[in-house]
Amino acid sequence: MNASQGKQPNNNLDKLARVKLLSLDVDGVLTDGGIYYTDSGDSFRKFNAKDGMGIVHLQAAGIPVCIISMGLPGAIDHRARRLGVKYVYTDVANKAQSMREIVDKLDINLSQVAHIGDDINDLPLFETVGLTIAVADAVDEVKAVADLITTNIGGGGAVREIADIIRNAQGTNPSSTVPSFN
Numbered sequence: 001m002n003a004s005q006g007k008q009p010n011n012n013l014d015k016l017a018r019v020k021l022l023s024l025d026v027d028g029v030l031t032d033g034g035i036y037y038t039d040s041g042d043s044f045r046k047f048n049a050k051d052g053m054g055i056v057h058l059q060a061a062g063i064p065v066c067i068i069s070m071g072l073p074g075a076i077d078h079r080a081r082r083l084g085v086k087y088v089y090t091d092v093a094n095k096a097q098s099m100r101e102i103v104d105k106l107d108i109n110l111s112q113v114a115h116i117g118d119d120i121n122d123l124p125l126f127e128t129v130g131l132t133i134a135v136a137d138a139v140d141e142v143k144a145v146a147d148l149i150t151t152n153i154g155g156g157g158a159v160r161e162i163a164d165i166i167r168n169a170q171g172t173n174p175s176s177t178v179p180s181f182n
């Protein structure tokens with residue numbers, strides 16, 4: 001059976017309409033999973049501007065976004081700040097614990113959270129949130145249990161795809177007056 005069979009937006013419209021927080025992994029979701037190292041030991045990642053636009057528009061529509069990563073702070077914090085993402089947890093050992101802190105701050109229920117992941121360290125979060133989403137190039141274990149599998153790959157528009165789908169499911173149109181950013 002095709003892993004994505006039945007795992008499409010149309011099969012999850014009720015859950016998409018209930019989302020009050022979009023949670024994002026970084027490596028493999030906001031990026032293609034590549035981590036480049038220089039000879040001096042510095043590392044860097046590539047983020048996607050289309051994902052950034054989707055995040056900004058989703059937040060402007062009243063849906064906050066959080067980032068929960070096992071990666072080290074630095075570039076992740078810079079990117080999050082640029083996009084106005086207020087809830088950023090890096091160097092995290094237990095993603096589910098971080099998520100509980102965020103939903104408490106927002107006073108929402110875990111069932112109203114959508115999380116996009118790509119690898120097995122996202123599975124503890126998948127067990128706690130209401131809508132689980134795997135990027136198209138997620139590992140098989142993640143795709144197998146996800147409610148929804150994106151058409152686009154991590155770092156290649158998967159986050160933009162979901163941000164737009166959530167906005168559409170909740171009937172909010174893209175605004176032309178979102179804050180400027182890049």
Ligand SMILES: [Mg+2]
Nearest residue numbers: 025027028119
């Ligand atoms: Mg990942």
